Amino acid sequence: MTEPILVDLPLIRKYDVPGPRYTSYPTAPHFRDDVPADEVHQAIRDNNARARPLSLYFHIPFCQTLCWYCGCTTVIGKDSSQTEPYLAALDEEMRRKSAWIHPERKVVQIHFGGGTPTYLTAAQIRWLGERIRTHFALADDAEVAVEVDPRRLTLEQVHALKDAGFNRASLGVQDNNPKVQKAINRIQPFEMTERVVRWLRDAGFSSINVDLIYGLPHQTTDSFDQTLSEVLSLNPDRFAIYTYAHVPWIKPAQKLLERHTLPGPEEKLAMQKRIIERLTSEGYHYIGMDHYARQDDELARAWQAGTLRRNFQGYSTLAGVDIYGFGMSSISQIGGLYLQNPKELPEYLERTRQDDFPIHRAYLLSEDDRIRRAWIMALMCQARVDFQTSSEELGVDVAEYFKTELQELAPMAVDGLVKLDAKGLTVTERGRLLLRNICMPFDAHLSTGARQYSRTI
Template identity: 45%
Template sequence: MRPDLAARHGQERLPRYTSYPTAPHFSAAVGADVYGQWLRAIPHDASASLYFHIPFCRAMCWYCGCNTSVARRAEPLAVYAAALRAEIEHVSGKIGRGVRIDHIHFGGGTPTIMAPETFVDLMGSIRNSFSLSPEAEIAVEIDPRTLAPDMIDALAGGGVNRASLGVQSFDPAVQRAINRMQGFDETAAAVDGLRQAGIGGINFDLIYGLPHQTVASCLDTVRQSLDLRPDRLSVFGYAHVPAFKKHQRKIDDASLPDSLERHHQAEAISGALIAAGYLQVGLDHFALPDDAMALARQAGTLRRNFQGYTTDASDILLGFGASAIGRLPQGYVQNQVHTRAYQQSIAGDKLATARGYALTDDDRLRAEIIERIMCDFGVDLDPICARHGVDPETMLNALPRLRTLIADGIVACDGASLSVADDSRFLVRSVAAAFDAHLDGAARLHSRAV
């Protein structure tokens, strides 16, 4: 890493580009009526993916940037799941059963704190309302501290075949600072229980840049994680935005590593995982060589959506639950953020869409370019611009950010083909941002580039 580049570009706050345009640009101009029209326009032979947001946890982790709240009783989750089932019925009624579902993801929050029978009922509603592919990937996010054996049985019985476990850090000092005490043994017990139940796809989520975290503690977390040999690991930089996430104010700013230390931590984790036989996938994912994500990276078919890097090839993502975001060919939609408002909308027998964004032709062009940069660390503009009827040279000449990146040696340009230098890949979000026509005005909502 060149420290001068980290100092010059690493402090800028940029999106993670899990969508383009990003969520801060959504507005109430796209609401329930528009979403209903978009749903009815889905071809009956299309493929789609489903995302279910479960905004509840047993306790609040202070680093968390998700839309979630604390629920210590089963009743709020049961009421919420009933709203999800009603939303499933409402949405499926507009698109019919012919649409094939290839991916399902349960995110949170902590989806697995719902009662096992509640999850079974929810999966039953999904199967009754949609046509699930026999090979569908069904994934769920899990907090190992709260995963009970009967819930493991319910997950397996429901067809779950991939589990994403939050680890973050095994360092007790870091865990105390983020209000998440989680021992290695309970994590190992969760992994063993899932594998014994036949849920073979195991992902770990790690975070660097946390309070009191060091390169040494990051490497110790990696070492312990490798003992459990997950198929994939996601390695994210902590996004400290206490102005928007009030619980993050419990974290002492002085305990956070600076940008250079954050980069050293990310590099150390990456080096250790690669040395252990994992392939780096995009900016922040790692997978065993025979994993579907590693194979997609090598084949050039890797995609990016709201869960990060993915093998999901569908252009239709239907979001269910409070704050859930969906993507359709026409644009993006997002449900009511607050759980009560979401449930009231569903109880009124209407879609809970609160805002969204209708894509323009220019948005579609830039979204495709940004996705390839984020997935491949480079892009050939010629075929993409040809598909969108745009001259690549004209586009390149209108990108002052890109000219700066080329001058700094971060990007190499050969005609209309761009590639990110190997020693500058940590700045891939800065490269993607060069094509972002909506970037100005939303920087305070995003995390630092490094």
């Protein structure tokens, strides 16, 4: 049984500053458009010299309507005529990329994100599942996950997802309060969510995640607690509960939310405290960075076993897996190479007809980047770095390499966020609430260029 975590509000308040979420290192704003194609292709060849496990990400950008808080790359509209050309482009992209991949590599994970993957019809879902298996070899126990919108999901689509091999689902909920739902342009009565959870469990889905957001218009600590109570009654296996990132300079539709009352910093802190304390008292393990899982869930077991990893979808259960992304704006992580596809639909459709890897931006890690990525990901996923083991793996004396950065952690050690001794660096339980802050001193790119990040709380 997990022990409840008690949140020290003054401490959290002290460290509430803008910072990256570290779904990658370096983070996506540092990707470039001038990486030579021959270097990209050589990195892909080198990565496929042996049969490493694979993860596939498919970005389905379509949504019937825009949720005004949304920060995703989307194509909005009820005209479904664009989906067939898009699916054809996905098929062509899979055909081209799979030719570069070691023939014995097995796919151990698939994730459909968006947008709204369940914008696709049941027939299109089945077709895409078949095409994936045509181009790639799937492991028998592959994790196959999909993000679903309960507002428009049908039972026929649930059966199609199951037929296509999906065994995990993530439900977008955000908040059950009707006033909040109206303000964010997402009307979704709780009964709708309840029905979809029942459908998914009846169909045999082994894991269900619920996405919530705090910091939206009209939310209060008590109103969000009511949403928690309702969703907890559904007994989800996991939660992803994000703080709303208000970035209208990137997503102009978010300006519409400013017509309403947005919770202030103190209210958001109180909401976070309630969320963490309640879920950890209800049997959920706090994974870190907005993620919670039941003790018997694979995500919690991966955290305990040290095999947790962090990628562009959040936390994942398998370390050492390369990610190949498909669809507009998707990001691939192939060894020390990051690739992002074109972010606009017309360019994506055109480029997939021309290039094996339709690159919008890319990044090749330097040796320093590799060392820092391994360090930051260890803190994010294991909350611990052993100096001797890390030095042997990275080929440097990490205590000396990060001498200045470790000295910068002294105030955090005084505040009880980390423990530092001759053997290593450990993030404490209270420090796990502030993982982003603890990683920031090790980020060599943080001060380069004009970047605007959401706040760490």
